[in-house]
Amino acid sequence: MMAxxxxxxxxxxxxGMLSQxxxxxxxxxxxxxxxxxxxxxxxxxxxLFASLRETLPEMKLLIHVCCAPCLIGPLEALRQEGMQPxxxxxxxxxxxxxxxxxxxxxxxxxxxxxxxxxxIIAEYGLELFMREVYRPDRRERCRNCHFLRLRRTAERxxxxxxxxxxxxxxxxxxxxxxxxxxxxxxxxxxxxxSFLYRDFRPLxxxxxxxxxxxxLYLQPYCGCCFSEYERFRDTGRELYRGSxxx
Numbered sequence: 027m028m029a030x031x032x033x034x035x036x037x038x039x040x041x042g043m044l045s046q047x048x049x050x051x052x053x054x055x056x057x058x059x060x061x062x063x064x065x066x067x068x069x070x071x072x073x074l075f076a077s078l079r080e081t082l083p084e085m086k087l088l089i090h091v092c093c094a095p096c097l098i099g100p101l102e103a104l105r106q107e108g109m110q111p112x113x114x115x116x117x118x119x120x121x122x123x124x125x126x127x128x129x130x131x132x133x134x135x136x137x138x139x140x141x142x143x144x145x146i147i148a149e150y151g152l153e154l155f156m157r158e159v160y161r162p163d164r165r166e167r168c169r170n171c172h173f174l175r176l177r178r179t180a181e182r183x184x185x186x187x188x189x190x191x192x193x194x195x196x197x198x199x200x201x202x203x204x205x206x207x208x209x210x211x212x213x214x215x216x217x218x219x220s221f222l223y224r225d226f227r228p229l230x231x232x233x234x235x236x237x238x239x240x241x242l243y244l245q246p247y248c249g250c251c252f253s254e255y256e257r258f259r260d261t262g263r264e265l266y267r268g269s270x271x272x
Contacts, residue, residue, distance in 0.1 A: 085108075086109075086112070087189065087192060088190070088192075090116065090175060090179040090195070091114060091115045093117075094243070095233050095234055095237035097133075097194050098232070099226060099233035101140075102229075104192075112188065113144030114147075114178075115130070115133055116179060116182075117147075117175060119159065119248075120151075121152060121155070125245070128243050128245070159250075167250075180219050183219050191210075191219060192223070192224060193210065197229055200248065201248075206223075207223050
């Protein structure tokens with residue numbers, strides 16, 4: 027009796043083990059099938075995506091360039107997206123005159139090692155800036171300044187056959203993005219061309235790192251005389267401290 031019971035138990039155990047193995051094999055098979063299907067779908071997507079990129083024309087984008095360092099990160103990112111960028115330096119807000127020259131020079135130095143086509147408006151714009159931009163309220167000055175530069179960029183983009191325009195100002199953590207976006211969209215509507223808004227601020231440190239490595243001039247303030255005042259008013263730079271021991 028005991029022997030029969032033991033035999034029966036052993037048979038049941040073997041059947042259970044066989045059933046478990048079959049279940050495990052089935053699960054492995056199903057997992058393999060799912061894995062193959064996912065890989066196949068991914069491969070098909072990549073092939074279709076590559077084919078689509080080949081058939082679609084590259085987006086021609088005109089970048090308003092505020093300075094050479096701020097151009098670096100956004101330019102890298104936009105090229106990686108497959109865009110065909112061009113540059114437009116138009117900044118009548120930069121003062122004084124020698125500061126303006128420094129920034130134009132830095133951009134030309136950058137372009138010695140980069141084939142980006144850039145149109146540089148090297149005319150000093152003090153009178154235009156004071157006439158078009160000055161307002162007692164800081165926010166209104168910034169709004170007018172952004173619009174002045176982006177409107178000209180939008181018009182140039184339309185004239186040169188670009189699909190859209192953007193600005194390197196979007197990479198600065200010191201700029202008001204709400205104002206920038208508003209001005210960009212107004213300029214786009216004025217010139218009948220699209221404005222590409224991107225938050226390039228995460229690329230700011232990358233831009234400065236590369237600029238330092240390439241020994242490009244890094245400006246200490248935004249550009250206008252008001253921003254220069256705000257930058258240095260609470261510092262001791264250039265203050266006379268007497269001729270005695272320091």
